[in-house]
Amino acid sequence: MIVHHTRKEKEHSDPFEKVSGTLGLSGGADTILILSRDSNGATLYGRGRDIEEIETAVEFDGETCRWQALGEASEVRQTSERAKIRKALKDAGERMAPKDLEVATGMPGANIRQLLSKMAAAGEVKKVGRGLYAHPDAPIGNRPKPPILSS
Numbered sequence: 640m641i642v643h644h645t646r647k648e649k650e651h652s653d654p655f656e657k658v659s660g661t662l663g664l665s666g667g668a669d670t671i672l673i674l675s676r677d678s679n680g681a682t683l684y685g686r687g688r689d690i691e692e693i694e695t696a697v698e699f700d701g702e703t704c705r706w707q708a709l710g711e712a713s714e715v716r717q718t719s720e721r722a723k724i725r726k727a728l729k730d731a732g733e734r735m736a737p738k739d740l741e742v743a744t745g746m747p748g749a750n751i752r753q754l755l756s757k758m759a760a761a762g763e764v765k766k767v768g769r770g771l772y773a774h775p776d777a778p779i780g781n782r783p784k785p786p787i788l789s790s
Contacts (some may be wrong), residue, residue, distance in 0.1 A: 651697065654684040656695075682712045720746060720754055721763060725764075728774035734767045 645657040654673050670687025670695070683706075685693040694714035697706045709715045717725070726785045727743040728735055737755060741748045759766045 641668070645675070655685075655686060680716070681706075683708070717763075720750065721758060722759065724751065724754060725763060725774060728764060728772060728777070732777060733772075734771040734773045734777075736770050736772075740772075 641659065654675055655671060657673060657675065658671070668687070670685065673684040675682050675684065678786065681697045681699065683693065683695045684696045685695075686778045694712045696709040696712040698709055699706055723744045723746065724740055727740055730781055731739075731743070735743070737748055740746070740751050740755075744751070755764060755766075755772055758764045762775060765775050765777070767773045
């Protein structure tokens with residue numbers, strides 16, 4: 640086991656490019672684990688011959704002096720607004736327009752439209768038509784959007 644430091648540079652598309660030194664350090668290892676901290680918190684990245692690639696959000700507990708896994712980093716790091724939108728889409732099980740999401744989440748429409756664009760680009764939601772979005776796990780085909788019934 641080798642403990643090594645990472646490069647100080649902030650911009651890396653792949654966390655394993657942070658390994659300081661020659662490529663032989665990361666190329667010769669069976670498994671590499673990188674503990675990284677940024678404004679979103681601490682993340683443990685892992686890649687190796689005998690493990691599946693991981694990206695886990697972690698938190699240090701000062702009382703027990705241990706790291707605790709919080710879950711998949713992408714899910715843990717989601718903002719509460721994004722989580723509200725994803726939950727509303729999942730609960731609906733159907734495609735929704737920003738206006739529908741405004742009613743379902745209680746969030747301002749301008750915020751929802753701006754977030755939906757970013758979330759679609761990141762793959763957090765599916766854009767399934769002009770101004771219509773669905774949860775990424777939803778089996779939405781070419782079904783028409785159901786009308787909104789008001790009381």
